[in-house]
Amino acid sequence: MATALCPGSFDPVTNGHLDIIERTARLFDDVIVAVIRNPQKTQSLFDLEERQDMLREVTAHLRNVRIDHFTGLLVDYAKQQGADAIVKGLRAVSDFDYELQMAQMNQRLSGIDTFFVSTSPQHSFLSSSLVREVARFGGDVSSMVPTAVAARLAKLFRSPGPEEA
Ligand code: PNS
Numbered sequence: 682m683a684t685a686l687c688p689g690s691f692d693p694v695t696n697g698h699l700d701i702i703e704r705t706a707r708l709f710d711d712v713i714v715a716v717i718r719n720p721q722k723t724q725s726l727f728d729l730e731e732r733q734d735m736l737r738e739v740t741a742h743l744r745n746v747r748i749d750h751f752t753g754l755l756v757d758y759a760k761q762q763g764a765d766a767i768v769k770g771l772r773a774v775s776d777f778d779y780e781l782q783m784a785q786m787n788q789r790l791s792g793i794d795t796f797f798v799s800t801s802p803q804h805s806f807l808s809s810s811l812v813r814e815v816a817r818f819g820g821d822v823s824s825m826v827p828t829a830v831a832a833r834l835a836k837l838f839r840s841p842g843p844e845e846a
Pocket residue numbers: 688689690691717720722753754755756782783784786787
């Protein structure tokens with residue numbers, strides 16, 4: 682039984698993330714999608730529970746995927762869960778430097794290898810941060826995120842109607 686760990690902020694999960702999770706689920710017996718409790722990069726738009734709920738909704742069709750969260754070092758969580766590998770998506774060369782550094786550090790700390798899956802070309806420009814920005818200013822992100830996520834973004838950013846203003 683080989684278990685893969687797909688970690689991330691998932692704020693929110695995009696079609697790019699889902700593609701990587703689905704492909705990982707075809708390669709490994711079990712997949713843990715682990716949401717970091719406090720993303721360092723930005724103040725998160727969705728709280729931890731919401732980010733996990735959205736992931737649960739959009740991966741409900743994948744029987745060997747479960748959603749969890751972690752704090753602290755990824756490798757400590759990976760060891761605690763008995764994960765055999767960390768799996769990450771690589772969108773472009775710009776991702777590579779940092780991802781390689783993290784993979785090497787994680788390997789040194791724990792012996793756990795990171796496997797990179799190349800993002801499908803139709804998702805290579807996608808990031809949660811851009812989705813948040815576009816949605817915040819009323820842009821259409823419905824082709825970039827699962828329907829359940831698009832609905833939550835629309836609810837969050839819809840302009841108040843006359844009776845609510
Ligand atoms: O979706 P993101 O924000 O690119 O995910 C980054 C994440 C959560 C995978 C990365 O920041 C992480 O592993 N953080 C946990 C802290 C840790 O282990 N740091 C050392 C990395 S070498």
